[in-house]
Amino acid sequence: MTWTRRQLIQVGGLSTVGLVGGVLIEQAWNTKGSFAESQPGEINLHSFTFEVVTVYARGNIATRHRRQAEYFIENLGNGVILEMVSIPGGTFLMGSPNTEEDREDDESPQHSRTIAPFSMGKFTVTQAQWKAVAALPQVNRELDSEPSYFKGDNLPVEQVIWDEAVEFCARLSRLTGRDYRLPSEAEWEYACRAGTRTPFHFGETLSTDLANYNGDYTYGAGKKGVYRGKTTPVGSFQVANNFGLYDMHGNVWEWCADSWHDNYQGAPRDGSAWQDDNDNQYRLLRGGSW
Template identity: 65%
Template sequence: MTENPNQPRAYDVVMGGQNTPPINAVVLGGIEGVKRRLANPEIEVRVAALKDALKYEEAGLDLIIQALQDKSNQIKFTAYSLLKDRTEPKVKQQLNKFFPRSQFDVITVNEFGQEISRRSQEARGFPEDLGKGVFLKMVSIPGGTFMMGSPETEKGRDSDEGPQHQVTVAPFFMGKYEVTQAQWKVVAALPQINISLNANPSRFKGANRPVQNVPWNEAQEFCARLSIKTGKTYRLPSEAEWEYACRAGTTTPFYFGETITTDLANYNGSSIYGSEWKGIDRQQTTDVGSFPPNAFGLYDMHGNVWEWCADSYHENYNGATSDGSVWESGGNNIRLVRGGSWFNSPAYCRSASRNSGALDYWYVILGFRVAVSSGFLL
């Protein structure tokens, strides 16, 4: 077989690369050299080896695919960044396992709560292994621009929901569900960073129900412990990220449309918002994921428990950030909660509805979900 003069051979040293050789190290050649460097304990050496592996066609591609299973998050996501735009079937198959797709139906209703459309949608994300058989499912939220807040004509609107303003949000990942009691218990057992955590704070018990009675500062502690465990920077979402993720491209009061029903969310169904019939007042939380998701594949963004955001509370959006970042300046120690709860009437569960609580305030209607920036993908 005639050798291709334009490709490295197994015994070649790769020339012309952009990576600086590690200090006090021997530069090994060929695919065998790449394999040797991938076994090096230094992360920087292994990252450089992965980038060089692309020069060796199929053999190098196979090494990068194998790196998707590496124990190091930095190596795994370096491999992902090198593969994400490739079209080979075997690469697509492995990426689907790495960031698996989920399919679901997106429902839209009219002011009477009647379903007027249903369409199939899919989302991608990844499961974070917390240990003890417990996983935290994260969903990819694409970046985009939206109008934050509510129009003055929206029913149930409060003055702190305006003025409406344009915000551009960068891509990030968000919890598919509110943090559950099972997830909380596992993370609460991890080493303390700043404050202690009660492993079982919730009133309505259930492993898959959302954790309740969680103050803002304890939600922050949860994120800090989770970050140390995983090597990713988990955090509470900004208020802008939360509303953008909740709306998922909609401009109506709810991501379901002009109203909601108790077939679609867990809230106080003895009250109505539009022209729908009264529904069920369950008077407690429900398992996460019990109701249909929005178009981003997020569940329970309306009702169940209020969800903490990172921002300080401001009485209106005058001077608000436009880049989706946390808004601190001019605020105070009161923090934002979003989404309404099982206790509230539907008006409080709207996409634009805002509420607040002190850093150490806890109650049976309060929970949270986590976010992580896409930057960990390198």
């Protein structure tokens, strides 16, 4: 994992771990009920409990606490489900301050963004979920049902180009009757930060006890850790951020909807994707990787 927190890649190209990250649906859901009783098109929210940790400057765990959030389930068939977590709307500072260690120019200027409520996948999309959606009728392009280098139903899907990630969302939308899409970069960062302002949602540094990245590299006063050299099953570390989202740091890079821009000068002030009308073929990856 590199400490560059934004990365660009050409639309038709694969990064070392090309992937589809957390899919997103726009809407705040408020209905309650039983999943077994839900009809097609209905959303029934249930609560779940998860653990959140913060770390000291060296990466040792400082606090542990339990939180609750709401989610709903999409049934993809053959026992495969997709869990979607409700993310409250709000305003946050996007980018990094000039004082942050190892910050890059493309993370500036730090600016305020206002995000509408939405729902996002609790985990990055797994290979089982990808295979289930890839078996659905084509919308715009074909999908390889098993594109990943590392194999495992509960491993995150990788080796997926941006257009294939968009096709995944299109098929999921047609299946469910809801509008699934890739998150904008602003939505992704808002969801990752989950109300925090530190370099990582865990705190001032990161630990390989909490995320899958190359532990030969350190950040701040953090200690060296392990280098696994492969992806890990989603949710392996059993800790989430304050919104209830897992693996937002490391494991696999996650696609965003935006075109690449060298910095945030002229960026929208809401949560919309910043897309160019020209032939800009570069898109954004966020989150780091193994």
